[in-house]
Amino acid sequence: MRRWMRSLWLTVAILVFAVLQQAVGHVNSDDSWFMTFAEKFLAGETPYVDISDPNPPAGFLVYVPSIVLGRMFGLAPEPVLIVLTIAAAMLSILVAGLILKRSGLLSPDETAPALAASAFILLVVPALCFAEREHFAIISFLPMLAVCASRTAGLKVALPFALLAGFGAGLGVAFKPYYALPLGLAVLCAVFRQRSARLIFSPEIFVTAAVLALYFLAIVQFFPAYFTQAMPLIVAVYVPARESLANILRLPHVLANLVLLGAFLIAARGHFKDSRLLVLFAASLGFLATFLIQSKGWMNHSYPGLALALLGSVFFLLGECDAAGLARRRRFALFVFVPVLCGAPFIFGALADWRNKEEVPGLKAEVARLAPAHPKIAVLAEELPLGHPLVRQLGGTWVGRQNCLWVSYTVKYLLAQGADEPRRSRLLSLKEADEAMFAEDVRRGQPDVLLVETPDLEAWARREPNLAAVFNAYHWAGRVQAVSIWLRDKSI
Secondary structure (H helix, E strand, O other): OOHHHOOHHHHHHHHHHHHHHHHHOOOEEEEEEEHHHHHHOOOOOOOOOOEOOOOOHEEEEEEEOHHHOOOOOOOOOOHHHHHHHHHHHHHHHHHHHHHHHHHOOOHHHHHHHHHHHHHHHHHOOHHOOOOOOOHHHHHHHHHHHHHHHHHHHOOOOOHHHHHHHHHHHHHHHOOOOOHHHEEEHHHHHHHHHHHHHHHHHOHHHHHHHHHHHHHHHOOOOOOOOOHHHHHHHHHHHOOOOOHHHHHHHHHHHHHHHHHHHHHHHOOOOOOOOOOHHHHHHHHHHHHHHHHHHOOOHHHHHHHHHHHHHHHHHHHHHHOOHHHHOOOHHHHHHHHHHHHHHHHHHHHHHHHHHHOOOOOOOOOOHHHHHHHOOOOOOEEOOOOHHOOOHHHHHHHOEEOOOOOOOOOHHHOOOOOOOHOOOHHHHHHHHHHHHHOOOOHHHHHHHOEEEEEEEEEEHHHHHHHOOOHHHHHHHHEEEEOOOEEEEEEEEEOO
């Protein structure tokens, strides 16, 4: 086992498995939606006006390279995205490892197992969350965490590595401003351990700040509608919609993160002199806090926290310890780390990904049978997985500015929680605007196919003044599970 863990062939096997896992499964609904967003942006449509989403521009810009390269080589962007993500993850791991090696924080005996474990955590564990924004954020953050570990140990970092790490950290925070929290906690580890506030002014911090400042200016210059169109919806609807803490704490991915961090804290007591453990523990705690702050309950939001807790556990198990510590470490490995590591891909949807290549099994074949080739599709749905990746898998065209009626759905959720009259009036006006926009998109886009998520949603839409007329130009053509398929009347 020891020889096997120290063989580079283990990393190769993990890479092969990661490729096979993505080949068997499919690019998820979020990735598919943002690729569609990016394609429309490249086609000249105005982000947050002609097509919109509550996420900042980095959410769709990160998918532009896979689309551009795919077009250059005549390939679909999905496999290009997978290859680029794997390449970026391995590059990040190698840079972070090199930073640790140059600082003397990664011994030769630790190198191969740390490489294999990092590859597994970054490429296999994400499973159905692969190539999500949270996945890219962790990939971007790794070199910065290695720099923070070196600073925490009082060791120097070569300027080129510091600058590269700062650039990656800036990209990571660009995906979500929340991610300044785990980054800040990692930096503070060095400040408090070395008792030096000057470390806040290290070169990597300046580069991170510069990247974020340039990103903000780029949004102002090139995507001003993000502030005028998307931001009001984010503040009024998206941010306030939060699951209850009781529901959040029952989620498997949250429980796994809490159990791993708790057991790690108990087992590693006395070993936090290892700066790698301190930094990874702090960053994991920070990402877990961002999950609780957002409180959406989505598994992709919890991936960074669990990934860093696993990575910190790896370094804990590889490090030196005394006899008493070795006994604790063995118990931790046997009863906590190995079960969580093996179960993590399934927590993040591996089984669902392996079983089928679509969100609603059977829907793609039925729409392909009923609709014309490369159909224009609109979707009356409260969640985006119904339309994505279905439209891309059919080679179709998405009709609509939003990925679903998420504003209307969220407003109904918020109103059920209670609201005073001014806020209720404001929310209802946003809901009506969302429905009117969908109806206008259908009238202008004239989709060949209209999919309706559930019979209950259809009944609700027929009662809504802004949506009732949507069905006038369509006839019912079939149903797959709860989804009804409507085709446009040829005479209209």
